[in-house]
Amino acid sequence: MGVLEKIVETGNYSFIDGEGVTWQEAVRLSTLPMIKSGTVSEDYYKQIVACIEKYGPYVVFEHNIAMPHTQENATGALKTGIGFMASKKLIDFGEDEDGEKKEANVFFTLSSTNPDEHLDNISQLTEIFLNDPLIDALAKATSPEDILEAAKKYPCEE
Amino acid sequence: MAKKLDNKKILACCANGAGSSLMMENAIKKVLTRNGIKVAELRHAPISEGKTASRNYDVVFCAKTFVNTFEGVEASGTVLIPLKNVMSDKEIEAALAERGLLD
Numbered sequence: 001m002g003v004l005e006k007i008v009e010t011g012n013y014s015f016i017d018g019e020g021v022t023w024q025e026a027v028r029l030s031t032l033p034m035i036k037s038g039t040v041s042e043d044y045y046k047q048i049v050a051c052i053e054k055y056g057p058y059v060v061f062e063h064n065i066a067m068p069h070t071q072e073n074a075t076g077a078l079k080t081g082i083g084f085m086a087s088k089k090l091i092d093f094g095e096d097e098d099g100e101k102k103e104a105n106v107f108f109t110l111s112s113t114n115p116d117e118h119l120d121n122i123s124q125l126t127e128i129f130l131n132d133p134l135i136d137a138l139a140k141a142t143s144p145e146d147i148l149e150a151a152k153k154y155p156c157e158e
Numbered sequence: 159m160a161k162k163l164d165n166k167k168i169l170a171c172c173a174n175g176a177g178s179s180l181m182m183e184n185a186i187k188k189v190l191t192r193n194g195i196k197v198a199e200l201r202h203a204p205i206s207e208g209k210t211a212s213r214n215y216d217v218v219f220c221a222k223t224f225v226n227t228f229e230g231v232e233a234s235g236t237v238l239i240p241l242k243n244v245m246s247d248k249e250i251e252a253a254l255a256e257r258g259l260l261d
Contacts, residue, residue, distance in 0.1 A: 055173045058223040062243055071174035071204060097223050112176055122180040126245045 003124045004151040007084045008144045010037050015142050018087030018105070023057075023094075024049050027068045030085040030109040039083070040111045044076035048109070057093035057102040063135050064090060066104035067125070072112045080117040082125070083109040086141045106139045127156035162261050163190070163254070166216040167199040171224065175204030178244040182219050185247040192251075193260055212236055217259070219250070 007013055012033045018026070028045040035042055047070045052059060060066045070077070085107035093102040108125055112118035128134055137150035170182035179202035190197060203211060205220075205227050212218045212228055217237045220228060225240040232238050239253045254260045 051173060056223050058173065058178065058221050061245065067177055069174065069177040072176045110177060118176065119180060122177070123184055126181050126184055129245055 002151060002156075003082055003121055003128070004084075004138075004147055007082055008147055010039070010081060012037055012039060012081055013084045013144055013147060014086075016085065016087045018089035018091055021087070021089075021091060023052070023091050023104075026066075026085070026087065026091045026104075026107065027052075027109065030068065030083050030107045034081060034083040034109065034111060037081070039077075039079045039081035041076035041078060044070075044074070044111065047074055047076065052093070057096055060093045060096075060102040060104050061129060063129070063132065064104045064106060064139070065129050065135060066091070066093070066107045067110060067129075068107065069110035069112075072115060072118065074111075077111040077113050079111065080114045080121065081111050082121055083107070083111075084138075084147065085109070086139055106135060124156070131156050161193065161195045162259050163193075163195045163197060163217070165196070165198045167214065168197055168201075168217045169208060169212060169215040169219070170200075170202040171205055171208035171212070171218060171220040171228075172202070172244070173205055173224070175202055175207065178221055179203065181245040182221075182241065182250075185245050185250050186219065188247040189251045189254065192247075212238075217254075 027048050031045045034040045048068045087105045090103040090105050134154035141147050170179045172179035183202045212231045213234045219239045222240040228238050
């Protein structure tokens with residue numbers, strides 16, 4: 001099973017409008033379904049926020065993709081998993097070290113307790129992040145069916 | 159024919175050693191395979207560990223954000239390569255070529 005199918009199966013997905021939502025709040029919102037599924041604790045998001053505040057928005061990649069995460073076996077990471085969130089509006093993460101604006105509308109929030117499983121997740125996510133039509137479709141998703149349909153329509157090579 | 163990066167040690171670093179450094183490692187792996195290079199070691203680490211460990215590596219990759227952390231490492235002969243896009247094998251390949259490390 002691919003990571004997108006697994007996200008749907010575990011219920012780790014959410015869809016927001018994003019109007020007026022700060023990046024800190026967006027990170028928290030992305031963990032809500034993960035709390036419900038027992039993947040992370042209620043406080044887990046605070047560590048991610050602290051990390052981004054310390055190092056800057058390096059977790060925001062090209063194509064408005066955010067991958068909020070902390071270290072392996074972080075306190076509050078209860079299972080290895082990925083939380084998907086699509087936001088209608090771009091969430092502002094501020095500027096990077098080059099003064100470039102960082103914004104995201106697709107979130108893949110990570111939790112890791114098992115290095116092998118986590119590595120597999122990262123490898124699959126990399127392929128997804130480089131798959132432009134798939135990311136475009138995921139950004140517009142408003143239901144779990146949309147996620148599955150996008151995965152089917154724009155498969156990754158590996 | 160032996161390649162310049164054969165038997166070298168490469169390290170990929172990010173803040174936590176759990177996200178972007180893994181992506182870098184994957185992308186670096188692609189570049190090495192594509193160019194028929196067999197390195198002695200390729201691994202990823204968090205900044206906290208990488209900072210001291212970096213001297214023991216020939217090439218260290220990090221996201222641009224962390225470049226200041228590694229200030230001075232090049233004095234010990236380590237090549238430091240900051241990346242704009244941590245999952246771009248093309249950027250990694252270009253960066254290595256620019257430094258004359260691909261042949």
